Amino acid sequence: MTNNYNPLLEMRNIRKDFFGNQVLTDINFTLNSGEILGLVGENGAGKSTLMKILFGMDIIKETGGYDGDVLIDGKKVEFNTPFDALEAGIGMVHQEFSLIPGFTVSENILLNREPKNPNFASELFGDRLDTLDYDQMEARAEAAIDKMGFSIDRKMIITNLPVGHRQFTEIARELSKEQLKLLILDEPTAVLTEKEAETLLQSIRNMAQNGIAVIFITHRLHEVLDVCDNVLVMRDGYVVKNVPAKETNVAEVTKMMVGRQVDxxxxxxxxxxxxxxxxxxxxxxxxxxxxxxxxxxxxxxxxxxxxxxxxxxxxxxxxxxxxxxxxxxxxxxxxxxxxxxxxxxxxxxxxxxIAFVSEDRRGVGLLLDESLEWNIVFPAMQVQNRFLKKYLSGWITWRDEKSITNITNHYIEKLAIKCTSSKQKSRELSGGNQQKVCLAKAFSLNxxxxxxxxxxxxxxxxxxxxxxxxxxxxxxxxxxxxxxxxxxxxxxxxxxxxxxxxxxxxxxxxxxxxxxxxxxxxxxxxxxx
Amino acid sequence: MSFGTDERLHKSLGSKLLNLIKENSVPIMFIIICAISIPLSGFSISYLINEIITRMGRNIFLILSLLIPIMAGMGLNFGMTLGAMAGQIALIFVSDWQIWGIPGIVLAMIVSIPISILLGLLCGKILNNAKGREMITSYIISFFTNGLYQLVVLYMMGPIIPIAHSSIKLPRGYGIRNTVSLLNMRQSLDNLLAVKIGTVKIPVLTFLIIGLLCLFIIWFRKTKLGQDMRAVGQDMNVARDAGIKVERTRLISIVMSTVLASFGMIIYLQNMGNIATYSSHSQIGMFCIAALLVGGASVDKATIGNVFLGVILFHTMFIVAPSAGAAITGDSMIGEYFRVFVSYGVITIALIMYETKKRKMKSREGKLLELAQREEEKAN
Amino acid sequence: MNEQITSERRMYRGAVQNAIKTFGIPRLIIAAFLLTLFIAAPLVGADFATQLTNTINRFSWNAILVLAMVPMIHSGCGLNFGLPLGIISGLLGGTLSIEFGFTGAMSFFMAIIIATPFAIIFGAAYGWLLNKIKGGEMMIATYVGFSSVSFMCIMWLLLPYKSPNMVWGLSGNGLRTTISVEGFYDKVLANFLQINLGKLSIPLGTLLFFALIAFLMWAFLHTKTGTSMTAVGSNPAFAKAAGVNVDKVRLLSVLLSTWLGAVGILVYQQGFGFIQLYMAPFYMALPAVSAILIGGASVNKASIANVVIGTFLFQGIVTMTPTVMNSMIHMDMSEVIRIIVSNGMILYALTRKMEG
Missing domain, CATH: 3.40.50.300 (P-loop containing nucleotide triphosphate hydrolases)
Structure with a gap:
């Protein structure tokens, strides 16, 4: 460390909005090698958006990029893809597993980074025909597992592995990357048993001692206080506080997470x-x-x-x-x-x-390719036989288009649904108006x-x-x-x-x-x- | 969460045995069918062995070409017919150039490579746009390409693509005859180095080539590309996140399969001794796939062992079914139809088993949860 | 000023592009191709009236088979590659009706009556199976069709049919591959109310029969159950949340498709004049599938208009290409063109991204 003091990671005035909706405002923090930072906040506080920026996820770029600077070792960087971030030594363990189910632990740890030997065919047809070096692979997988300090059976197929061990496999994969300087763990303990979680905390400490910086995202506050050096509390896209873990407690952090300035x-x-x-x-x-x-x-x-x-x-x-x-x-x-x-x-x-307005609007709530009329009256028609004309003493039930249009227009007016007509397809509406259609659907069931x-x-x-x-x-x-x-x-x-x-x-x-x-x-x- | 297995759900030895039978139900069913029909057919054992060995030499290479797309998670490659067409076109050229024997076969293989690569690229590109329904799409591609094939062979060969010898042309002056004789090439691969044991002829060279392909496949599994294909086959998204070029990998697997199928078709046709220009290829895909499935393969998993077992069982059934059928019902047509029915039936069953297996995985989670809650209640 | 014109032009162009996009380029090519054929036909000396008569005739034979695609597409079961199952029910109905000694129009009526229980049984089993394997319907449907056709090959030989009109003359048992329906229901619909205008002849009876069935289909889609069928196809999760028994609706759609397949083949036979057994039903699903796709349907949306337009375009091409091509370049490439067009259309539909 002869050069001037440069933190491993610095995020400066990070701002991000999704279509005018401000989700991150002026985020500033620094992180040194070997430091563990706990990142806490309610859902929607902006934790995952922040990490997506740091990790160069596509969604950030697709939605117009971000403002502010990310500095690694004092140099400004801009990651266009997660692979750029990996290159720069950032590893991330996501909440969802990213493992090949039929591969062994070793194969997964070194997925797409397998050690290879060139051969006659690969000289001719390119290096994808290199043969895999299984001994080397096992050795490197073992080294990564050792680094983690929690032993898992390298030869086991993922499908046969306990859920907790799958999590450790993911962590070992990041550790097997030699350039790794910073590891982001997104709720890693969610799937672990009490004992496994403890082991994980221990291995996070090990990593930090080996000079790797860790960002630890979790809802288990006691874990954060237990293992982290600093705690960064976020709420509504702001950093509420960046405080040494020793100087705070669960009650205080909780209060910072949920409390509003003006209650x-x-x-x-x-x-x-x-x-x-x-x-x-x-x-x-x-x-x-x-x-x-x-x-x-x-x-x-x-x-x-x-x-x-x-x-x-x-x-x-x-x-x-x-x-x-x-x-x-x-x-x-x-x-x-x-x-x-x-x-x-x-x-x-x-x-x-009993009626239900589903949280999954597009998946469950709507017939995206049908008219608003259908969307609003369908359950009432099917369940309560309303909006139907009956012929031949009820043998034939015919859609009563007129009453359907009427009721739809009634709700369009009552809920101020913005649309061209009651015949418009629900796919073409904005999210808010789609939600109103879902409400109308439930209301029409009385x-x-x-x-x-x-x-x-x-x-x-x-x-x-x-x-x-x-x-x-x-x-x-x-x-x-x-x-x-x-x-x-x-x-x-x-x-x-x-x-x-x-x-x-x-x-x-x-x-x-x-x-x-x-x-x-x-x-x-x-x-x- | 989605692939959570738990040993609590099944563990007794009896159910394990039952599982074993269940998983291998198709080969077991075929062993029973063969065991019943062989005595009924009245064929001698040496005749049967001779026939089966011939058919093994004829078919195994073709069937092996199916393994690579299965590895890449693209299911049964009904588009292998494209390779067969490429092989046939190459053989038509070679026989027009009057190059016979082993040189002819080698030349045909060389000529078939660019054609099959081209067709494989076409097929692979389309399949990359139809993820999740590769099989039905590759099946329709085989029909579509058959149209293109006919356009080339029936109309363009002669006026546009020069064909010198009228012996293979239709009398009207363009287009290829319904049958192209490969008499001068017939079994030249099989006869070179052939060994006769008793009355049984063993085409050693053909088996050597098959052996080489098997070794290639085993070796290929251990290459980076093979590993990538397995990864893509099991979970495309995870593979993509890890930086594997998913589309390209899938494309390569289809191209490789098509090229291998064209070689396989050339080996198949040199054994037959003639090309049925407009029909040889059309059924070949179905028979190869049926044979593979009979050997115990499934849509997402197939081994070299499945290929060999499948060829033996399927073709034994194929040889004995007509005579066995005649012996039972007095009508040989029944046996003919029976074997066609069995071929289609076995593919149907394999497809159904594959789909139901996919759904069963899902419904297990709920039972586990209920179990856990009950245990918790007991503990309290 | 200029700017306004260019922006208007751009808007216009955008609208055209949109129209092309929704209509689909392949469909446009096919329609243009048929139009060229119709224009070229008189130029190369083919008689227009005869061509049109042929096209309309073939339309009348095939339309119901194409209509049989509609219920399953509506309920989200995809393209009914398992149509042969319905065809087999129809074949059983037709042959049994003849076997029982019915003749004339009665034999046609009875054929439909007898085919119905078979269609219900086969359709129920088929629908039950398709409910077990949601998501993989099309491939399995194809092979269910194939297996059942090859199974029936054995049955046609073994079933104890006795009618001398149908069994092999020599052995006296086993049905012939092709059976003439002359004296039974040959042209029963076509000859009813036939219109003859010079060389143009229109089988109004058959067309009316199709119109009747199509009307019933249309009406069904306007009932409560029909509405639920469309909703199930459009979004099964929505339908389930709205209290619809998704599996039951899908089963019903498969039953309907199978029954329509049975009726469709009988109408086809009365026009064509022959019952074709054994391997004949094997590839009958493909023309029907591509016809409805040419008509503008997709893997999960189809209407009666798609059926009419598609059948007309498809049969138009099938009848026109041989004559026009033959007289133009003295090569009969019609079969090849038919294969490329119909399968190309199916491929196009399969590679479209499915929404929702």
Missing amino acids: TAASGSARDFSNSRNAMTIKKLWVDMPGETVRNVSLVVKEGEILGIGGLAGQGKLGIPNGVMGLYDAGGEVEFYDEPIPLNNPRKCLDAS PKFLFVSEPTRGIDVGAKALVLDALKKFNRENGVTIVMISSELEELRQICDRIAIVSGGKIAGILPAEEPSEAFGMLMVSQVK
């Missing part, structure tokens, strides 16, 4: 329904929704209330409505006004007058009970307010019980009466909406898996 608080309109009838009783529900697994959830929803379900992404809050509505494999008991509702059968829920999942995801601020208003109105005017699932706590606090927080696939607690944000924040991270 907008609940609108004060939260009502008490503890004496109302039980609308829906959920007992011991499990749901197999990939990435949103629900484990053993029990929950009571009171008649007439708006119940919010919040929690961090991947913790299972989305699994609850999807499981009850029969869209994903589920088990347990659900009672609706004391009548049992069979699971795994969407029709029974709809028959019982349900007694409504699940709304992430109703404001990916839509602009104006549309957001409209959607939330529409829901509130629907609840107040029609007396419809609503369960709203959202990642945005503030939004829940605005319109809900009670809020349940899901963590680790379970209900961590239910609080009235007026409780301060910090209380919810503590619940969110309480059982993170």
Whole structure:
């Protein structure tokens, strides 16, 4: 270190917007070799966007690049692809596994970087015909595993490997890259058992001692405080604080994660329904929704209330409505006004007058290639036989185009859906208007009970307010019980009466909406898996 | 998460055995069919062995050409017909140039290379645009290219592409006759170095060539390109993230398969001794694929062992079915139709098994979750 | 001023490009090709009226077979390469009707009646299978078709048919490969209300019959169940969330397609005059598939208009090319052109990116 002091990584005034929507504002931090930085924040705080910039992911470039400078060893760099970042010594372990299922651990560690020997054929036809050097491969894989300090069986096929070991395989792959200087770990402990997670923390310390800098992203705050040198707390695209881990604690970090400077608080309109009838009783529900697994959830929803379900992404809050509505494999008991509702059968829920607005607008919520009319009336037509003309004493049921157009126009007006006509294809609408179509679809069923999942995801601020208003109105005017699932706590606090927080696939607690944000924040991270 | 396996779901020895039978149900079924029909057919064992050895020499090279696309995850390459067409075009040229015997065969192979590379590129390019439905697409490509083939052979050979000898031309002056005789080339590969054991003739040279191809395939698996193909075949996205050129790798696998198929077709036709210009290639893909599947291969996994076992079982069935059918029903046509039915049936079953296997993997996760919850409850 | 013109021109060009894009370049080429054929026909001395008569005739034979593609495309089962299964039901209906001694128009009616239960049984089994292997329908459909055709080859020999009109003369058992329907349902629809204008003759009966079936299809798609079928094809997840039993709807669509295949082959036979058995149904799916694609359908969207336009274009090319080509260059390349055009069209559709 003869030259002037240059940190390994410096990010200077990083800004990024997605189509005018500011997601990162003036991010500054530095990271030295051998240092461990914990990166914490709620979903949507901008952690992953920041890492995508650092890692040169395509999506950043496709959406117009970023402002500010990334400096490695004091030199400004610009990564156009992840391969540029790899070249510069940055490695990243993503949340989703990136492993070839039928390959051994060694083969995966050295995927596309296999040691090779040239031969006669490769002289003629190019180096892709080089023969692989399996001994060398094993040796290098072993070296990488040693570096990590956690031993896994190199010869095992990935499919036969415990999930935790797959995670270690990914880490070993990054470590096997000789140029590696900085390793980004995105929620690496999410799939690990308690013991494996501890081992991982130990191996992160080992790496740091060997001079590798680590950025550690996780929702498990105690782990961050345990292993990191510094903690960088982000919220709403800003850095809230960059603090040495020794000088803070879980409570403080949580507060920084969720607390707003101006606590907008609940609108004060939260009502008490503890004496109302039980609308829906959920007992011991499990749901197999990939990435949103629900484990053993029990929950009571009171008649007439708006119940919010919040929690961090991947913790299972989305699994609850999807499981009850029969869209994903589920088990347990659900009672609706004391009548049992069979699971795994969407029709029974709809028959019982329960409606659902899915978070997956384009995948589940809409018929993208059909008209708004079809989108809005289809469930009501199928479930309640409305918007049909009957001939031959009901033998022939004909679409009643006139009443379909009427009701569609009614909702277009009521929800201010921007479109050319009721015959326009829903694919051509903007996200916010598509969401309104989804609401109209649910409203047209005249349900007694409504699940709304992430109703404001990916839509602009104006549309957001409209959607939330529409829901509130629907609840107040029609007396419809609503369960709203959202990642945005503030939004829940605005319109809900009670809020349940899901963590680790379970209900961590239910609080009235007026409780301060910090209380919810503590619940969110309480059982993170 | 998606490939989570758990040993808790099945572990007893009995179910393991059952699994073994289930996984090899197709070869086992064929062994039973053959065991029943061989005595019924009344053929002598030496005749059967002779026939099977001939057919092994004739077919194995062609079937081996299917292995590489399977490795690259592109399924059964119904487009191998393209290679067969390239081989036929090359043989037509060579027989027009009157180069016979081994030199003729070698020359035909050389001539076929550029043609099959061209067709392979065409096929590979199209398949890269139809990811996820490679098989149906390659199947339609084989029909489409058959049209192009006919255009060339039936109309362009003569007026546009010079063909000197009228013996292979249609009487009308252009286009190639329905049959092109390869009498002067017939079995020249098989007869060179042939060994006779009793009444059984073994075409040693042909088997040597096949052996060489097997060695090549084994070696190829160990090259960087082979490794990349396996990676692409198992998970295209992961391979792409790791920096492997997915499209190019898939393209190369199809081109290699097409070139090998054209060589295979030349070996096949030199054994037959003539080219049925407009029909030799059309069924070859189906028979090769059926044979491979009979040997226990599946859409996503095939080995050299599958090829050999498949050829033996499938062709034994093919030889004995007509006489066995005649012995049972008194009508030889029944046996003929039966073997066609079996060929198609076996492909159908293999395709169904492949698709259902894909879906079964998914439905297991839920059961595991329920199990875990119950265990947790018990523990509390 | 200038700027305005160029921008207008650009807009115009954009609109044209869009139209071409939605219509599809291959379709445009095919339509242009047929148009050239029609223009060239009189120039090379081919009689226009005869050509048109042939085209319309062939249209009337084939239209229902093409219509059989519609239900399965609507429900998202893809192109029905398993059409031979429906054809086999029709063949069973036709041959049994003759075997039972029905003649004339009655034999046609009875053929449809008898074919129906077969179509239901085969269709149900086929639909059940396709529900097990969602996502891989087309390849498996192809091979289900092939296996069933080759299985029926054995059955045609073994089934105890006795009618001397159909069995091999010498041995007295096993059906012949080609059976004439003269005296049974030969031209029963075509001769009904036939219009003759000079050389032009139009089989109005057959066309009306097609119109009736097409109308029923159209009407079905306007009912509640028909609406759910379209929704299932458009987005199965949406339909499931709306309480539709996706598997049941798909099964129904396969049943309908299979039954239409059965009726379609019977209509084809009454026009053509012969029942073709054994390997004949083998490749019958491909022309029907490419016809509907030429008509503007895609792997997951199809309408009655696609059927009409596609069948007309396809059959037009099939009938016109031999005569026109022959008189122009004295080479009959029609078969080759047909193969390239029809399979090229299927390839084009398969390589389109599927949305949603």
